[in-house]
Amino acid sequence: MAEIVPFRPEHLDEVLGLCAAEGWRSLPDDPARALRILTAPGVTTLVAVAPDGVIGFAQVLSDGELRSYLALLLVRQSRRGEGHGAALVKAVLEADTGGRLDLLSEAGSTSFYERFAHRRLPGYRLYRT
Numbered sequence: 194m195a196e197i198v199p200f201r202p203e204h205l206d207e208v209l210g211l212c213a214a215e216g217w218r219s220l221p222d223d224p225a226r227a228l229r230i231l232t233a234p235g236v237t238t239l240v241a242v243a244p245d246g247v248i249g250f251a252q253v254l255s256d257g258e259l260r261s262y263l264a265l266l267l268v269r270q271s272r273r274g275e276g277h278g279a280a281l282v283k284a285v286l287e288a289d290t291g292g293r294l295d296l297l298s299e300a301g302s303t304s305f306y307e308r309f310a311h312r313r314l315p316g317y318r319l320y321r322t
């Protein structure tokens with residue numbers, strides 16, 4: 194099993210590699226901005242580190258007391274189904290999240306999240322027009 198540790202700048206290249214492999218361009222397109230995003234005030238980023246490097250990460254936005262949002266969760270494709278995603282979510286819930294976590298799920302990941310104690314609420318992403 195991988196070790197889950199707080200993100201450090203030396204993890205950045207591997208985290209960006211995971212994003213790029215998934216086709217997520219926002220972070221890899223600007224590494225300096227990505228580092229600021231992953232370490233911003235109110236952000237907790239945890240990484241799952243295996244002997245061969247970083248295999249997953251989770252980024253949470255939190256007020257540190259009550260409300261937390263899971264912004265990013267990703268596990269390397271070749272290491273999925275081994276419990277790393279669930280371990281990252283549990284670690285986040287144990288961290289400074291106030292014990293509850295809101296999130297918007299991708300359609301293909303709903304059954305993953307429904308394995309945790311949860312309540313389903315309608316979710317929206319609003320855009321500036």
Ligand SMILES: CC(C)(COP(=O)(O)OP(=O)(O)OC[C@H]1O[C@@H](n2cnc3c(N)ncnc32)[C@H](O)[C@@H]1OP(=O)(O)O)[C@@H](O)C(=O)NCCC(=O)NCCS
Nearest residue numbers: 266267268273274275276277278279298299301302304305
């Ligand atoms: C979603 C994701 C993080 C899950 O990570 P993972 O390490 O494969 O998950 P785990 O191995 O901890 O899975 C825990 C359980 O959920 C199940 N599960 C995992 N992904 C699932 C999915 N997409 N749909 C249904 N069940 C899933 C596993 O089979 C496992 O079941 P078990 O406890 O009975 O063995 C991973 O698939 C991923 O990175 N996906 C691409 C990015 C993504 O969609 N992120 C979430 C955005 S909302």
